[in-house]
Amino acid sequence: MSATAIQRPAAVPFDAWLAGAAHDLPGADLGWLSAKRGAALDLVHASGVPTAKQEGWRYTGLKPLLEQGFVQEAEEVTALAPEDIEDLLIPGLNAHRVVLANGRLVPSLSWVDGLPAGVRAGGLHALIESDPDLLRERLGRVAGEGAHVFAALNTAGMDDGFVLLLDPGARVERPIEIIHLSLGMDEPRLAQPRHLVDLGQGAAATLIERYVSLGESLYCTNSVLELSLGDQAELTHYRVQQESPRAFHIAGVYLSQGAGSRYHGVNVGLGAAWSRTDLVVRFAAPGAQCDLDGLYLTGDGQVMDFHLDVRHEVPGCASRESFRGILYGKGRAVFDGRVFVARAAQKTDAQLSNRNLVLSRNAEVDTKPQLEILADDVKCSHGTTVGQLDPQSLFYLRSRGIPLNQARRMLCLGFAGEVLDALSLEPLRGYVAAEVGRRLERAALD
Amino acid sequence: MLSVKGLKANVGEKEILKGLDLEVGPGEVHAIMGPNGSGKSTFAHVLSGREGYEVTAGSALFEGQDLLSLTPEARAHLGLFLAFQYPVELPGVNNTYFLKAALNAIRGARGEPELDAVAFMRLMKEKLKVLHLDDSLLKRPVNFGFSGGEKKRNEIFQMALLEPKLAILDETDSGLDIDALRIVADGVNTLRSPERSMIVVTHYQRLLDYIQPDHVHVLAQGRIIRSGGKELALELEEKGYGWIAAEAA
Numbered sequence: 001m002s003a004t005a006i007q008r009p010a011a012v013p014f015d016a017w018l019a020g021a022a023h024d025l026p027g028a029d030l031g032w033l034s035a036k037r038g039a040a041l042d043l044v045h046a047s048g049v050p051t052a053k054q055e056g057w058r059y060t061g062l063k064p065l066l067e068q069g070f071v072q073e074a075e076e077v078t079a080l081a082p083e084d085i086e087d088l089l090i091p092g093l094n095a096h097r098v099v100l101a102n103g104r105l106v107p108s109l110s111w112v113d114g115l116p117a118g119v120r121a122g123g124l125h126a127l128i129e130s131d132p133d134l135l136r137e138r139l140g141r142v143a144g145e146g147a148h149v150f151a152a153l154n155t156a157g158m159d160d161g162f163v164l165l166l167d168p169g170a171r172v173e174r175p176i177e178i179i180h181l182s183l184g185m186d187e188p189r190l191a192q193p194r195h196l197v198d199l200g201q202g203a204a205a206t207l208i209e210r211y212v213s214l215g216e217s218l219y220c221t222n223s224v225l226e227l228s229l230g231d232q233a234e235l236t237h238y239r240v241q242q243e244s245p246r247a248f249h250i251a252g253v254y255l256s257q258g259a260g261s262r263y264h265g266v267n268v269g270l271g272a273a274w275s276r277t278d279l280v281v282r283f284a285a286p287g288a289q290c291d292l293d294g295l296y297l298t299g300d301g302q303v304m305d306f307h308l309d310v311r312h313e314v315p316g317c318a319s320r321e322s323f324r325g326i327l328y329g330k331g332r333a334v335f336d337g338r339v340f341v342a343r344a345a346q347k348t349d350a351q352l353s354n355r356n357l358v359l360s361r362n363a364e365v366d367t368k369p370q371l372e373i374l375a376d377d378v379k380c381s382h383g384t385t386v387g388q389l390d391p392q393s394l395f396y397l398r399s400r401g402i403p404l405n406q407a408r409r410m411l412c413l414g415f416a417g418e419v420l421d422a423l424s425l426e427p428l429r430g431y432v433a434a435e436v437g438r439r440l441e442r443a444a445l446d
Numbered sequence: 447m448l449s450v451k452g453l454k455a456n457v458g459e460k461e462i463l464k465g466l467d468l469e470v471g472p473g474e475v476h477a478i479m480g481p482n483g484s485g486k487s488t489f490a491h492v493l494s495g496r497e498g499y500e501v502t503a504g505s506a507l508f509e510g511q512d513l514l515s516l517t518p519e520a521r522a523h524l525g526l527f528l529a530f531q532y533p534v535e536l537p538g539v540n541n542t543y544f545l546k547a548a549l550n551a552i553r554g555a556r557g558e559p560e561l562d563a564v565a566f567m568r569l570m571k572e573k574l575k576v577l578h579l580d581d582s583l584l585k586r587p588v589n590f591g592f593s594g595g596e597k598k599r600n601e602i603f604q605m606a607l608l609e610p611k612l613a614i615l616d617e618t619d620s621g622l623d624i625d626a627l628r629i630v631a632d633g634v635n636t637l638r639s640p641e642r643s644m645i646v647v648t649h650y651q652r653l654l655d656y657i658q659p660d661h662v663h664v665l666a667q668g669r670i671i672r673s674g675g676k677e678l679a680l681e682l683e684e685k686g687y688g689w690i691a692a693e694a695a
Binding site: 395413 | 608
């Protein structure tokens with residue numbers, strides 16, 4: 001105990017990251033908000049920088065991240081015009097759109113009009129100023145305990161993000177697309193978007209969360225998304241990470257599910273030099289279902305790390321986690337999938353799988369599925385595979401005249417197909433499939 | 447069309463083909479029969495360029511070109527087609543997408559323009575009609591979850607679409623019941639033409655009731671030990687391979 005006390009504060013570089021924004025954060029006069037930020041900062045100080053000795057950080061070193069002097073700043077990006085983001089849009093996608101630039105909402109590019117009654121949508125920054133009571137009980141409720149140091153860092157620097165609140169029974173038919181845009185700045189920038197999605201009983205929505213950049217600049221995104229599903233609520237959530245090839249991407253998705261609610265999340269990881277995604281699911285009441293699909297592509301100069309923590313604390317819930325990875329060049333990936341089934345969580349149905357296609361000798365994946373089951377009447381399974389392209393399949397394609405590299409790409413896309421098909425919005429599916437194809441084409445598949 | 451001379455090939459240390467000779471002219475259908483382990487499938491694979499075989503001697507010329515130095519895709523571009531004994535399942539790869547990629551790869555290699563989606567669909571419909579097939583197989587992943595008969599039908603459909611000059615049918619009859627066999631054989635017969643040669647590799651005479659060959663060869667212990675007309679197949683059916691192998695020894 002005393003040893004930790006001695007080592008403590010100086011070792012935390014994050015204070016400097018926050019210093020730029022600290023005095024300009026909204027709602028500084030709100031006692032409860034300052035208390036939340038302050039408690040989170042204390043937590044950041046108490047936890048310090050994670051080391052490789054901690055299980056959750058064993059495979060992905062933080063050194064490259066800590067070498068950068070990232071700075072969070074509070075100003076809005078005002079100079080963006082619609083044509084600046086044209087190339088980043090998904091052709092044919094009919095969606096409400098919210099654009100954030102460097103972590104701040106850009107009202108001129110955001111359209112969430114025409115939402116049905118019982119739906120509130122807006123920027124966190126604006127809501128803190130106009131209607132803070134809406135947020136008081138909600139902020140930090142799902143991403144509270146057990147969240148790691150970066151989630152605490154996000155809370156300490158909470159500024160802007162997207163807030164979606166659905167009253168019981170409200171349904172948003174069109175998907176809502178949140179585009180996180182990063183722009184290169186003189187100094188490496190830290191953006192800490194903070195999102196809150198709260199679906200009342202029987203409410204339903206579809207969310208598309210995208211991370212994109214203009215140019216290939218160096219920056220760090222550290223986002224937190226809190227999802228709260230009331231009884232029988234339904235949320236479909238697509239998440240596509242296409243950060244700049246030099247970027248650092250840290251994301252925490254924290255989900256709490258009410259009785260009989262359904263959540264389907266599809267996570268696609270394509271970009272960033274260094275990324276870490278935590279998906280944390282907690283079932284609050286019986287009869288809920290959670291499906292988590294994932295696809296990651298990682299090549300030269302990329303490290304991609306996914307951590308799943310699915311906690312079955314109550315009986316009769318089902319979860320399915322299915323992640324697939326394609327690794328090429330010197331790509332590295334980590335899949336750490338943990339499913340916990342408490343003694344009380346009888347009749348749990350949990351299926352965890354992670355399959356990897358390793359296309360080069362120099363690529364590496366560490367996969368660690370963990371099923372921890374304390375109940376005795378459950379249906380649970382887990383499986384992982386790490387393999388190469390099947391030579392027979394390659395020969396079959398080549399014997400039909402398809403050149404070797406194209407045959408390889410076709411098989412990779414086939415491998416990814418199951419996850420791509422989980423993107424049940426066609427414009428999105430087609431867009432992501434093309435992105436995957438484009439990246440495989442650029443990569444020298446050896 | 448195809449001229450194979452003194453072909454020897456190893457799998458690992460073991461010599462499987464021990465000096466095989468075969469001449470196939472345009473439009474001819476040749477049946478290669480032989481007992482299990484005689485080298486029939488090895489021959490089909492070596493011709494189509496599958497990895498895992500080492501050619502140690504001999505040559506195979508296709509319209510005067512050295513086939514053995516080419517990649518499998520280059521052989522397909524020249525007009526070679528192998529109908530697999532065990533067609534490979536490709537989960538996640540849509541059959542239509544696959545067929546279009548194959549056809550356009552071959553067209554591209556021959557300097558012909560690629561077919562667009564509409565022209566391709568039209569061509570597929572036409573070929574389905576010729577073979578009396580429905581389009582249910584096209585929407586599924588390649589061979590994935592197909593029955594044995596569906597897989598073989600898919601092979602024949604690919605052959606119809608890619609219009610090879612030389613088709614090698616490797617044990618196309620294996621695992622088929624009589625109805626499926628008839629459908630596949632009808633398809634093959636429809637595709638016979640003066641410009642298209644075929645090598646039909648089979649263990650049983652049964653297939654040759656439906657696909658009538660111009661020539662029949664018996665392959666045993668890595669070489670062709672007897673050639674003749676279609677009556678040779680009937681003789682084999684009656685007397686078995688033992689008879690001819692004993693005679694050759």
